Amino acid sequence: MPFRTALSGLNAASADLRVTGNNIANASTTGFKQSRAEFADVFAASSSGISSTAIGTGVRLSGVTQQFGQGNIDFTGNNLDLALNGQGFFVLTDGGSQVFSRAGAFQVDRDGFVVNPSGQRLQAYPPANAEGTSFSTGVLNDLQLDASEAPPRATTEVDATFNLSSNAADVSALPFDPSDPETFNYTTSLTTYDSLGQSHTATLYFRNTGPLSWESHLAVDGAAVGGAEPLTFNADGTVATPAGAVSFGTHDPGNGADLLDMEFDFTTATQFGAVSNVSALRQDGFTTGRLSSIEISDTGVIQARFTNGQSTALGQVALANFPNPQGLQQFGNNAWGASFGAGEVVLGSAGSGNFGAIQSGGLEGSNVDLAAQLVGLITAQRNFQANAQVISTADTVTQTIINLR
Incomplete structure (x- = not known):
């Protein structure tokens, strides 16, 4: 029946409008990745699986996939704002479970932990030696800034x-x-x-x-x-x-x-x-020092600078990647969760393997192309109107048949 076919078209156009509207709504959301509605045609099939007619019976929404293209990096001047230029996700803990995000707007909570606006703690590899030249990449810790004074060292x-x-x-x-x-x-x-x-x-x-x-x-x-x-x-x-x-x-x-x-x-x-x-x-001696600033390199190494001119490596920001990022489970609040479809998580650090670089003092913006979304909005509207016209036409034909004497 053309009514059912047109109704599926209305539902598909409505879904397309919702996806496009969500993209437009998040055009300024830090770390947001735009989605794309994907559709498939529908054919009636017999019990043997062979199509019983060459005329399709409508359309269905086959999936909504996220597009993990790079967003523009906006510089903020805040050293704890981190942007990823390339592949990878920041690793965060939320009540003991891991989540992943591209949004790097971090701050320090009352206990000195580096967290995002949702209170999820940023994960980092701890230093493997006193000089902070290597890191224990097999261990993940909550990154914490120590506000205590740096101890002095006597001149020798x-x-x-x-x-x-x-x-x-x-x-x-x-x-x-x-x-x-x-x-x-x-x-x-x-x-x-x-x-x-x-x-x-x-x-x-x-x-x-x-x-x-x-x-x-x-x-x-x-x-x-x-x-x-x-x-x-x-x-x-x-x-x-x-x-x-x-x-x-x-x-x-x-x-x-x-x-x-x-x-x-x-x-x-x-x-x-x-x-x-x-x-x-x-x-080679120095007096006690208080924490004065934090610097993060493009490889994610976090250096604490003290008022006595000394610096200490606090750790290295951990990054994660997946064979199929589009399979990640969306949690909202700019966070994703691991899933079977995404594949096994691969942990690493910025600048190594297929991981991108970290830009301190910047945030990755949404990768939504607003102009393209507005064009898509018009297209979805036209599709909705056209399917509504099919229903109107089918109704006219049906009414004509009913009026036959």
């Missing part, structure tokens, strides 16, 4: 690069007195740290004791440490002795911290005709 090594003037006067006849500038030729200082993170001023004094011969002294917070350490140079101005690091001895900071025991590397020092000067002083 100092690298000093300086020049002592070959024109300096010999002051070996005068006993060394740090308060008398006449008893030394050059001095420089730097800030060092004890095991409690308290800063101390370390001052180096250099005295010319003859041709190519010097001696160095150390004071910490004005208190002398150890005795004189000799420093000699070759005829070309390079260091002859010491060949390695120099230790002046230990110093008690007087605040309950461990004794300061610093080694000084003078092997890059020179004695040239230029005025005495220092070009570099580097020490």
